[in-house]
Amino acid sequence: MSAVSAPNPASPSRGLVLVVEDETAIADLVALYLRRDGFGVHVESDGEAALAAVRKLKPVAVVLDIGLSGMDGIEVCRTMRGAGDWTPVLFVTARDDEVDRLLGLELGADDYVTKPFSPRELAARVRTVLRRTAGPAPSEVLSVGGVRMDVTQRRAWAGEVEVALTPTEFDLLAQLLRQPGRVFERAQLLSSVWGYAVEAGTRTVDVHIAQLRAKLGAESPIRTVRGVGYAADAR
The missing domain is CATH 1.10.10.10 (Winged helix-like DNA-binding domain superfamily/Winged helix DNA-binding domain)
Known part of the structure; x- marks a missing residue:
């Protein structure tokens, strides 16, 4: 496996992504790839702290693990949407059979990845979601x-x-x-x-x-x- 190059702090940021993940190794790897792509990254490990970070930091996107202890990812997303916050959310889920149930709750998730996942693919998914909201053709x-x-x-x-x-x-x-x-x-x-x-x-x-x-x-x-x-x- 080739080494991942360190992020360039001088490169322009594409905005701040909030990563909510209680497994430190996964959070660190996701953050590394997002920073390499030019994103700023803030990491939280529980739902309450994630909601506080959303309100304070106004991230451009949230990478949200479902299986958090305490307030889980479903409740975090539900609370955001209930407050009128439509920041793009990308769910990270442990099992394929969760996907229909999660996306069927009308929580407003924009995409999902299933563990184990490629951090490179996850970063690409974040870019894709943000590209869709970056600015359409005028007067359409x-x-x-x-x-x-x-x-x-x-x-x-x-x-x-x-x-x-x-x-x-x-x-x-x-x-x-x-x-x-x-x-x-x-x-x-x-x-x-x-x-x-x-x-x-x-x-x-x-x-x-x-x-x-x-x-x-x-x-x-x-x-x-x-x-x-x-x-x-x-x-």
Whole structure:
């Protein structure tokens, strides 16, 4: 294995990432790779301290272990979203079978990795999430049926009601609305929105689609094409 180069303190920071992990060796390795990519890193090992750090430090993203002692990662994310904090959250989970349950709780997680994971891949996932929120093309407004999106302002409405979407939900909906009627395969959505294509991860698309439908209610233009994927159609 090649040695990981030390972070360059003179390199411009991409912002501060909060890493919440109670296994010191894992936290240190994740922090090393994130710093090498130009991020500032702050590490906490428990949920209460993580919430305090979110409020004080205003990180650009949170890498959040689910299996924390005391207040676990699920409760940390739920508390953040309940307070109107939509900072991108990337869950770290110990088991594959947790994923559907976690993402199905409408907690607003943007992505997840399963232990054991590659710290290089995790850093890439953080970059991908932040790229999606870095700034869209100017004056892009999308509308299909009763759903409207101002991509520039990253705001969405179902009818006359503004809907709070996570960065991932927003980008998934925008991908569908940009080409009304086109049927996107799950793997296509996973690649274009999440930035990677792994067949086992396509259920993540299904969970986020379910969350979008719940938030958009009767105005949702999303249609399931059985055995293929999803499309956005005007009613």
